[in-house]
Amino acid sequence: MSQFWSPIVQSLRPYMAGEQPAISGLIKLNTNENPYGPSPKALAAIAAATDDTLRLYPDPSALRLRQAIAARHGLDVGDVFAGNGSDEVLAHVFQGLLNHDAPLLFPDVTYSFYPTYCRLYGIDFRAVPVDENLQVRIADYGQDCGAIILPNPNGPTGIARPLSEIEALIGGHPDRPVVIDEAYVDFGGESAVPLIKKYPNLLVVQTFSKSRGLAGLRVGFAMGQRPLIEALERVKDSFNSYPLNRLALAGAVASWEDEDWFERHRALLMASRERLALELKGLGFVVLESAANFVFARHPGRDGAALALALRSRAILVRHFPAERTRDFLRISIGTDAECDRLVEALREILG
Template structure:
């Protein structure tokens, strides 16, 4: 603490990101990164963009990237917003669209950045409990509020919501912004993007970090009708007109266009997820149904912190949260089959 801090700094509880240690031989299953490198076309585009043009500012509108994303969804480029990772897109969304007289609603077990943003921007919020099976019940969101944000699939549970239920909520709440955070949708969720043209209160946020293997490049985007996108642009241009550099724009555009790479590696991750879930259940784990690139699991005979520590001692990292109701769960990112086998072998030793 310092006497030079602004008052708000004293009240903040910053988000704690997953570890990024540099340890030889580490099996890193703690931050939901892709176990595969990005598209070779993306790497080539980044290489070509590493040129004398780096002395020039990048396109502040990310015109080509927005156009490519819009075309794939059958939208107009003016209905797409891009930012420095979906976290920045979320930050602008919280500030520009979710701060109203009523409270913002989101699940009590969800992405832990949501309450951090609320405290940063002075947004009143209510955390709605998930049910005993860790599922979001949309009927609980039919109450007075200022706005709603829902991750679909949810994190850290991995459980997805049917699109029909999302649309029902949108119909019931026409006067509130509803944000659907789809960071993990490509691994089995139902995207709400097709609903954008029908609901002016809907904003959908996605990322290239997971299914495109570009976590290190930091590119995220939002789609919505023009008034919502304009709000994000106004916030962005009051903060940083150049959120994506030339390398990020080039790599993201190439990765987005490489549909073959995307589909092939998504299928590999989904297959590994199913295989790992079955093996964990054979070891006695309770494994929640996942539509994401991770599993959320606990063992009735092991304390979560102890189990995570035992794995760490074997150079295997998983993510554990200390929040009530989930402190014994481990969030396990889907790695390669070899990495998953190392995890299973270690768990077999520990559980013996």
Template structure:
């Protein structure tokens, strides 16, 4: 606390990121990173860009990257916005599109940055409770609101809505922006991007951190009707005209274009996820159905906090999310087959004792 702080700083409850340990020899299953790393083409592209050109500013519009993403969906680059990770894209979205007289709606168990952004930007919000099986009911969103934001799949639960339910929301709220946060969509859910052509109130946000293995490069993007994208650009250019550096731009383009690596990596992760879920159910865990690169699990006979603590003593990091409805759950990122086998072995020891 300091007498020099602005008043808003006193009122903030900042987002708490997953632990990034300062030492090695850990099995790190706590921050939903890709266990396989980026495409080799990404490393080649970054190496080729590491020249005297780094003295020059990057393209402030990242036009080549935006065009690359747009072409893959049959859209125009004016339909794509890029930023320094999807967190920055979301931050600009909250400021540009989600602050209205009526409250913003989002789930009560969801990405914990949402209420943080609301408090930072002075946005009124209502949290809509997930149902008894930790799923979003779109019928619960049939109420007065200024806008809606939903992660699909949801985080930290991993459950996903079918595209038909997303379309219902768009039809029922034609005068409100509906933002679908698709950080984990590539691991088994349906993307809402094909709906952008028909619904001017839809904005879809994605990231290259998870399925493309670029968490360390920080690249995210949004797809929507051009007027929504213009709003994001107005905020961005009032904040930082150069959110993506030269290395991030060329690396992201290479990652997006290497569809063979992308398919192989995500298929491996989904197969490992399904095997891990089966093994954990065999140990007595209740495992929510997941369309993400993580599992949300609960053991009826052992506290999540105790399991988290015991795993940490065995150099295995998972995520425990304290909260009224999440305190009994662990979120476990999908690692390699070897890492997941070691996790199961450690859990057998913990539960056996």
């Protein structure tokens, strides 16, 4: 702590990102990165954009990218916002749409950046408990609030709620912003994007980091009716007018347009997820039903932290969450089939 820190810095408890260590031969299943990498067309577009135009600022409105996203979903370009990864988009969402007199609602087991944003922006929040099976109960959100944010599928559980329940949540709070965080929706969830034209209070946030294999490029976006998007633009242009660089814009547009690559590789990943879940169950793990690019699993006879450490000693990284309700679980990102096989082999050895 320094005498030069402002009071807010002294009070912060920053979000802890997953490890990114440089270890030879590492199998990295801890941060939900796509094992298949980005579309070759995205890589070619990034290479082509690496020229003299880098001396120029990028398009502050990310128009080409927003046009491509809007066209795919039948939206107006003014209904799409783009930012430097979905984390930055969410930061603008928290500041521009979720800071009200009544508390913000989100699950008590969820993306741990949410309470961090609340502390950073001084937002009162209430964590709504998930049930004994770590599932979100939509009925529990029928209470007074300033706004709601809900990941669907949820993290770190991977559990998705059906679109009918999401619509009930949105419709039940017509005078409050409802944000659906769909970072993992492409792996088996039902997107709320088709509800946007019907509900002026709905904002949907997605990312290029997971299903499109572009975590290192940092591209995220939000979709909603124009007044919600305008709020995000006002925050962005009071913070950083150029959040997406020229390479990110070129790669994201090319990735978005390569639908064949997207469909083929997400299908591969979902098949690998189901295969890994079966293998883990065969080793005695309890595995939650996942609609994401990871599984959340616990072994009834083993400590979660000890299992994570034992895997790390074998150069396999998984994510362990030490909080009360999740400390027995491991969140295991889906790798290639070969990586998943090595994980299962290591677990079989550890379990004896």
